[in-house]
Amino acid sequence: MIVAMARSRKESSTEQAGAPAAGAWRPRPLSGDRPTYQALADAIAADIAHGRLGPGDRLPTHRALARTLGVTVGTVARGYAEAERRGLVGGEVGRGTFIRSGFGVSPTAGDELVDLASLHPPAGKIDTIALLSETLNAVAADPSALRTVIDTERGNDAPAHRQAAADWLAHGAFRPDADQLTLTAGGQHALVAALSALVAPGTAVATTALTNPGLLAAARQLRLPVVAVAADGAGMTPDALADACAGGAVSVVHLQSTLDNPTGRVVPAARRAALAEVCARAGVWVIEDDPLGALVADRPDPVAALLPERTCHVASAAKVLSLGLRVGLLTTPPAARARLVAAVRATAWLAAPLLGEVFARWVDEGTAARIVAARAAAAIERRALAADLLSTYEIVAAPQAPHLWLPLPEPWTAGQVVAAARQVGVLISPGDDYAVSRATSAHGVRIGLNAEVDDDRLRRALLDLVALLVAGPLPGGLS
Structure with a gap:
């Protein structure tokens, strides 16, 4: 993929400590799950990346490397040609094949991003398209399901859809009741609804300094100030959160407990408990943003299980089942349920019942669990x-x-x-x-x-x- 372009590098780097003698390089064991010539090009790239090959280093001759690897000379020639196509090496007639002194930054013509x-x-x-086709055919053949999809009672989520959502979210000590659940048009919709319903006038949302860009976009749209709270390797720090909440400047705390965006870390159980305690003392609402949580089977209990009376839990089917299955799952604390439901209705009325039916069937039939696994x-x-x-x-x-x-x-x-x-x-x-x-x-x-x-x-x-x-x-x- 990498094609060399003109850019100067200091050739003295070829004399760096640990560089192999001319032609003495030997790759580590090649991957056996792909063509040998491609695996050879990968090995060259990996050794460049890790400093085992440097600019100007000469690779073994085709025949010598073929003998070392136990492959044909033609395979080595294809591997070197692939490495040259990526801009990693260059050949000089009569002298051999050398690591280039610079790496290019232009994609090969025809390569896709x-x-x-x-x-x-x-x-x-797993083939989610085939699974969806089967489910839609089953819905089409079920008159009761079609009535649910077409004639949603008084604009409310179908009880079976809310029960499936409750079953899907149940984990450890977190066992939400179906009556606490509201389906939304995706996780982002749930996040917008929660922010608009819970952030008090004149106050801010607290989150980690690096956070879900969906939260930042929603806060900008709603003209809500956002306060950055310091974090360490275990997530948001309790002391920094307590300082941010002091004096009532913050009314909502946004937490990403499992596989946070962008770091991908999981907040340990002890840290979740400490953050929940800070939020309880400060009397703030918590929005627990959890679109990827289902991927971690042994994840700790969510904050929604530790502070259920103050936590609005947001999950999504789209990220872990299928991007087109735009169903958000909003667990509402009783004291704020009316506000949250009103915010959902004001922004999208309700989630598409057909998507709710697909989601519910996938949960009930075990399809959702297989996809997540x-x-x-x-x-x-x-x-x-x-x-x-x-x-x-x-x-x-x-x-x-x-x-x-x-x-x-x-x-x-x-x-x-x-x-x-x-x-x-x-x-x-x-x-x-x-x-x-x-x-x-x-x-x-x-x-x-x-x-x-x-x-x-x-x-x-x-x-x-x-x-x-x-x-x-x-x-x-x-x-």
Whole structure:
């Protein structure tokens, strides 16, 4: 994918400590789940990324490497050609094949952009289109279901749909009653409704300094101030939250307890309990933003189970089942239920009953659980791949996270990396998209391990990103 372009590098880097002697390089064991020539190109890219190969290093001759690997000379030639196509190596007639002194930033003609900017958990070995087709055929053949879809009673969610939502959310000590549930037109709709109903005039929403951009967009639309609260590796810190809530300046606290956006971390049980205690003492409302929670089967109890009288829990079918299944699940504390339902009705009246019927059937028949299990398994595999390729960087995302936060090495800036990555055909999200304010340090990027990208393209894209990071930005800070 990477094609070399003119940019000067200091050739003295070829003499760095640990660089292999001319022609002495030997790759680590090649991946057996893909063509050998592609695995060889991947091995070259990985060793460049991890400093085992540097600019100007000469690779073994085709014949010598073929003998070492036990493959044909033609296979090595194809592997070197693939590495050259990616801009990693260059051949010189009569001299051999060398690691290039710079890495290009232009995608090969015809290559499509690899979208690692979106957040859509990988599907695993499951065909959601076939499952949806079966369900829609079943609905069409069921007169009772059709009446539910067409004649929703007085504009209310069908009781069976709310019960399915309650069953779906039940986890550990969190056992919401169906009467507490309101279905919405997706998780973002639920978030907007909760903010509009719960934030008191003249007060602010508190969240972590890096947070869900959906919250920031909703707050801007509603003209609500947002306060950044310090966080550490375990999430928002209780002392910082207590300081933010002092004096009544904050009326709503936004928490992402499981697989938060953008870091992918899971807040430990003890920290959840401590945050719930702070919120109880301060008398503030909590919006627990939890669209990905189902991917972590052993997650701690949500804050909604620890502080049910003050917590509005927001979940979504779209992120973990299917993007087109725009069904949000809003668990409402009794004291605020009337306000929350009114806010939902004012903004979208109610969730589409047909989507509610599909969701309810998937829950009741166990289809939803199978989809989530497949997505979680696929996310674990991809997260492990990303962690291996990015092993020199500090990745905090949980094993089931379908995305991760990549802190950037100096002298890169987020803007430079995003621009350079796009030029090699990879889309990633800059940290500024998640920052509460410009004063917030957002020296990183979010990488999505998305369903639309197959395993091979993901591997190559990550290798290209690491090669870019190792090469460094262009002189003058341009990308």
